[in-house]
Amino acid sequence: MQPDVVVIGGGVSGLTAAVDLSSHGFSVLLVEQKQYCGGRTHSFIHKETGDEVDNGQHLMMGCYRSTLKFLTTIGALSAVTIQKNLSVAFLHSERGLFRLQAVSLPAPLHVLVGLLRLKSLTFLQRLSLLRVGVALLFARPDDDTQLQSLTVSEWLAQLNQPEVNKTYLWDILAIGTLNDSPSVVSAALFVKVLRSAFLGRRVNSSMVIPKRGLSTVLVDPAVNFLTQKKSAVLTNTSVDRVVIKEGSVVGVVLNSGETVSTRAVISAVPYFDAPRIFREGTQLSELQSSRNFVSSAIVTVHLWFDKGFVGEEFVALLDSPIHWVFNKSKMYGRREGEISYLSLVISGAANIVEREKEEIVALAISELSRFYPRCADATLIHTLVIKEKRATFSPRVGVERFRPSHTTAVKNLFLAGDWTDTKLPATIEGAAQSGYACSALARRVLRNARDDRHL
Numbered sequence: 001m002q003p004d005v006v007v008i009g010g011g012v013s014g015l016t017a018a019v020d021l022s023s024h025g026f027s028v029l030l031v032e033q034k035q036y037c038g039g040r041t042h043s044f045i046h047k048e049t050g051d052e053v054d055n056g057q058h059l060m061m062g063c064y065r066s067t068l069k070f071l072t073t074i075g076a077l078s079a080v081t082i083q084k085n086l087s088v089a090f091l092h093s094e095r096g097l098f099r100l101q102a103v104s105l106p107a108p109l110h111v112l113v114g115l116l117r118l119k120s121l122t123f124l125q126r127l128s129l130l131r132v133g134v135a136l137l138f139a140r141p142d143d144d145t146q147l148q149s150l151t152v153s154e155w156l157a158q159l160n161q162p163e164v165n166k167t168y169l170w171d172i173l174a175i176g177t178l179n180d181s182p183s184v185v186s187a188a189l190f191v192k193v194l195r196s197a198f199l200g201r202r203v204n205s206s207m208v209i210p211k212r213g214l215s216t217v218l219v220d221p222a223v224n225f226l227t228q229k230k231s232a233v234l235t236n237t238s239v240d241r242v243v244i245k246e247g248s249v250v251g252v253v254l255n256s257g258e259t260v261s262t263r264a265v266i267s268a269v270p271y272f273d274a275p276r277i278f279r280e281g282t283q284l285s286e287l288q289s290s291r292n293f294v295s296s297a298i299v300t301v302h303l304w305f306d307k308g309f310v311g312e313e314f315v316a317l318l319d320s321p322i323h324w325v326f327n328k329s330k331m332y333g334r335r336e337g338e339i340s341y342l343s344l345v346i347s348g349a350a351n352i353v354e355r356e357k358e359e360i361v362a363l364a365i366s367e368l369s370r371f372y373p374r375c376a377d378a379t380l381i382h383t384l385v386i387k388e389k390r391a392t393f394s395p396r397v398g399v400e401r402f403r404p405s406h407t408t409a410v411k412n413l414f415l416a417g418d419w420t421d422t423k424l425p426a427t428i429e430g431a432a433q434s435g436y437a438c439s440a441l442a443r444r445v446l447r448n449a450r451d452d453r454h455l
Contacts, residue, residue, distance in 0.1 A: 001029065001232070001260055002260070002261045003027045003028055003029040003231070003232070003260070004026040004027045004028065004117075004262070004263050004264065004446055005017075005018075005021055005026060005027075005028050005029075005262060005263065005264045005265065005266060005442050005446075006019070006028075006030075006031065006239075006260060006262045006264075006265045006266070007021075007029070007030045007040070007265075007266045007268055007305060008030070008031050008036075008196070008239050008242075008252070008265065008266065008267050008268060008269055009031075009268035009269040009270075009416075009417075009433060010030055010032030010036075010037030010038065010039065010219075010233070010235070010275065011030075011037070011039025011040065011041070011158070011268060011417075012039065012041055012067075012070075012218065012418075012431035012432055012435065013037075013265070013268040013271075013416040013417045013418065013431040013432070013435040013438075014030060014037075014221045014268030014269075014406060014416065014435065015031070015038075015070075015218070015222040015223075015356065015435070015436045016066070016070050016222075016416075016435025016436055016438060016439070017028070017151040017184055017266050017268060017294075017416055017434075017435035017438045017439045017442075018030045018222075018226055018231060018233075018288045018435075018437070019070065019073055019074060019222050019225055019226065019388060019435075020073070020435065020436055020439035020440075021231075021439050021442060022225065022226055022229035022231045023229070024074060024439075024443055025028050026442075027227065027230065027231055027444065028213050028232070028235070029179075029231070029232045029262070030231070030232070030233045030234070030238065031234050031237050031238070031239055031254065032044060032227065032233070032234065032236075033236070033237065033238035033239075034235065034236070034237045035235050035236045036215070036219075036224055036235060037219050037222070037233065037235065038214065038215050038216055039270075040055065040056050040215040040388065041054070041055075041056070041058060041215070041218050041420070041428065042054070042055050042214065042215055042219065042272065042429075042430045043055065043211075043213030043214045043215040043216065044215070044245075046302075046382070046384065048304075048381075048382050049304055049339060049341070049382060050210060051328065051341050052213025052215070052332075053213065053305055053386075054213055054214045054300070055300075055386055055388065056298055056300055056386070056388050057300055057324070057326050057343050057345050058214060058428055059207055059208065059314065060207070060209075060210075060428055060429070061196075061197055061205065061207060061208055061429075062082060062083075062201070062203035062204045062205060062206040062208060063196040063197050063200065063204035063205070063428075064208065064429040064432070065429075066429055066432035066433045066435075066436055067428050067429050067432045068208070069215075069322055069432075069434050069436075070105060070219070070222075070435075072257065072301075073225070073277055073451050074222045074224075074225045074325055075225070075256045076217055076218065076219055076221040076222075076296035079210065079212055079216065079217040079221075080209060080211060080217060081208070081209045081211060081212050082207075082208050082209075083206035083207050083208075083209070084109065084206070085101065085102040085103065085104065086100065086102035086111060086114065086205040086206050086207065086208065087099060087100070087102070087207070088108070088314075088316065089208065089312045089314070089315040089316070089317070090120055090169075090172070090315070090316045090318055091312075091315050091317055091318060091371055092120065092318045092319065093119070093317075093320075093370045093371050098118060098119050098120035099118075099235050100114050100115065100118055101114050101117065102202070102205055102206075104204075106202065107128070107199060107200060107201060107202045107204065107205070108133070108137075108198050108199050108270075109181075109199070109226075110202050111197075112130075112133055112452065113150065115129045117134075117269045117401065118169070119382055120167070120168045120274055120318070121164060121165060121168060121212045122232065122257070123434075124302075125162050125165055126437070127165055127347050128160065128161060128162060128165060129165065129169075131160060131161070131193075132156075132158045132159055132170070133198075134163065135191075136161055136191060136194055136195050136198065136199065137199070139195065139337050141188040141189070141191040141192045141195070141423075144186075144191070144454070145188055147188045147191065147295070147306065148186065148187075148188040148397070148400065149397060149398075150186075150187040150188075150353065150397065151183055151184060151185060151186070151187055151397055152170070152174045152178070152182035152183075152186070152187050153166070153182045153183045153184050153240070154187065155187035155190070155191070156170055156182070162441075163349040165214060166182070166390070167243065167318070167319065168318055170182070170318070172316050172318075172323065173190075173193075173194075174190050175347045175348055176323065176324065176347060177190070177193045177425055177427070178190060178291050178314070178395050178425045179296045179298060179347045179391065179392045179394070179395075179425070179426065180296045180347075180348040180394040180395070181394070183350055184394065184396050184397070185394065185395050185396060185397075185399075185425075186285070186396065186397050186398075186449075187394045188398065188400070189423075189424070189425050190308045191426065192423060192424060193424070193446050201381075205417050209313060210296075210415060211331065211332065211333065212332065212442075216242075216359065218428075223269075224438065227445070228429070229368075233243040234254075234281055235340075237254055237255060238254070238255045238277075238432075239252045239253065239254060239277045239349055240253045240254065240255055240277070241253050241277055241278070242265055242267075242277055242278055242413065244282050244410055245266075245414070247409075247410060247411060248363055248400075248410065248411055248412050249262065249265045249410055249412050249413045249431075250262075251263065252265060255401070259454065260308035263412065263445075263446055263449065264412040264413070264414070264442045264446060265274045265412065265413050265414070266413075266414045266415075266416050266438045266439075266442060267413070267416065268415075268416040268417055268434075268435065268438075269417065270390070270417065271290040271293050271393060271417065271419040272285075272290065272293070273288060273305065274287050274415070274429065275287045275288075275290065278408075279318065284408055284409065284410070284413075287330065287404070288391040289402035289403075289404060290400065290402075290419075291336045292395065292402040292417065293393045293394075293399065293402065294394045294396060294399075295389065295390040295392070295393060295394065296347075296349075296350070296391060296392050296393065296394040296397040297348070297349040297350055297352075297353040297387065297388060297389045297390070297442075298346065298347055298348075298349055298388045298391035298392070299345075299346040299349040299352050299360060299385065299386070299387050300343055300344070300345050300346075300347075300385070300386045300388075301322075301343070301344040301360060301361060301364040301369075301383070301384075301385050302341070302342070302343050302344075302382075302384040302385070302386070303341075303342045303343075303344065303347075303361075303364065303365075303380060303382075303383055304339055304340065304341050304380070304381045304382040305339070305340040305342070305378040305379060305380055305381060306339060306340075306376075306378060306379040306381055307340060307377070307378045307379075308311075308327075308329060308340035309340070309374035309375050309377070309378055310325060310330075310340070310342060310372060310379075311327075312327060313326070313330045313331050314326045314327065314328075314331075315327075316372055317367065320367050320370075320371070321346060321352065321363065321367065322344050322345070322346060322363075322364060322368075323345055323346055323347050324344070324345040324347075325342060325343075325344050325371075326342065326343040326344075326345065326370075327340075327341075327342060328341040328342065328343055329341045329342075332374055332434065335352065339381065342362050342368075342390065344367075344368075348394075349387075349437065351412065353387050353389055356394065357383075360385050360427060361383050361385060363385065365380065369378075377453065385388075391426075392425070392426035393419050393426055395425045395426065402423075403420055403421040403422075404420055404421060405420070405421050406420060406421070406434060406438050406441055411445065412442070412445050413436070414438040414441050414442060415434075415445065416431075416434040416435050416437070416438040417431060418431040418432050418434065422434050422437075
């Protein structure tokens with residue numbers, strides 16, 4: 001076995017890099033230490049119900065161009081629904097349901113009109129949203145050092161956003177996209193997210209909703225694509241170390257003791273795991289900065305009831321420790337009258353993740369009952385709590401300077417992952433972008449090496 005490239009890690013970034021390399025005719029060995037690929041986009045079958053359960057709920061957006069390219073390449077674009085126009089529901093326990101609904105106008109007017117119609121805010125509060133819109137038009141988040149020094153809360157305060165605007169809109173979006181408190185996360189990254197979603201093409205703001213579990217949508221088709229291209233995927237296998245000689249990777253040593261020779265390596269493992277596979281002397285100072293990263297937790301509460309009481313596919317809860325409710329029954333196209341399957345998500349869950357699972361379920365049921373009185377008429381059948389203590393890195397102010405580039409001091413060794421310098425928070429899109437970037441770098445090195453041999 002002597003592949004052109006070894007990709008270490010079978011999450012979205014590793015799968016994207018491997019698929020792109022294979023689609024360009026290069027042989028790939030993808031090595032994943034777990035028994036399955038997917039990383040944080042893995043799903044499994046719930047034994048009692050037969051439902052596909054995601055280890056973490058993800059929504060995508062129309063601005064996720066790398067992700068949509070990946071889905072198209074592996075033949076899985078039909079496994080998601082792309083909204084015609086942005087539509088996000090917000091629910092208040094007393095005031096009822098509100099909806100941010102974009103209209104059929106060119107961007108950014110489609111979202112602007114939708115914001116001005118958002119009934120959860122008064123007319124004057126909606127007008128104050130225009131200050132954010134103007135700021136987004138002229139913002140340069142990759143270059144503005146002042147913006148990079150601000151938290152989301154500080155940035156919104158500078159734009160004179162009322163507290164209700166923060167509570168009922170901006171904080172929800174910030175926590176959902178950056179997975180930590182607006183009081184600590186980077187305003188520059190939040191601005192980058194908002195500009196990507198609200199500016200540019202109208203479809204950018206549309207939500208992309210998986211019709212099935214994430215393994216079915218993102219992972220299994222990618223693995224099938226790789227095997228059809230005569231690349232190899234090894235699961236339940238880890239890399240003990242990367243062998244580097246004279247400034248170049250020459251191979252990797254697997255936990256079986258086997259050494260695999262290769263012409264390039266892409267490391268697509270999390271920041272907290274990357275230093276393990278590299279020994280001293282490899283000059284990878286890029287990995288030393290990973291000690292400056294702080295993890296942020298996500299808790300997902302999966303609940304099954306004998307009847308349904310949630311009408312929306314997904315909804316943000318206002319003034320609640322539960323941030324989002326995903327109606328998986330509706331997302332998966334289940335018929336009315338069948339068992340109702342809900343996933344409740346708590347992002348930035350540092351104050352929740354250490355609680356006992358029974359306490360978390362009780363909190364979830366209490367909140368559902370507060371927002372949906374009909375919950376009292378439904379019988380809880382099954383529960384499952386999934387805690388991802390290191391779900392993402394926390395994109396705090398100043399962390400950008402520690403995010404490594406995709407290149408390293410080793411000319412044929414590259415770093416992928418949503419924690420690398422993608423200029424995005426820890427998202428599926430950031431992971432996919434990094435995979436494509438590393439694939440392009442590896443292909444360039446391989447082609448240059450081939451051209452040198454022909455001289």
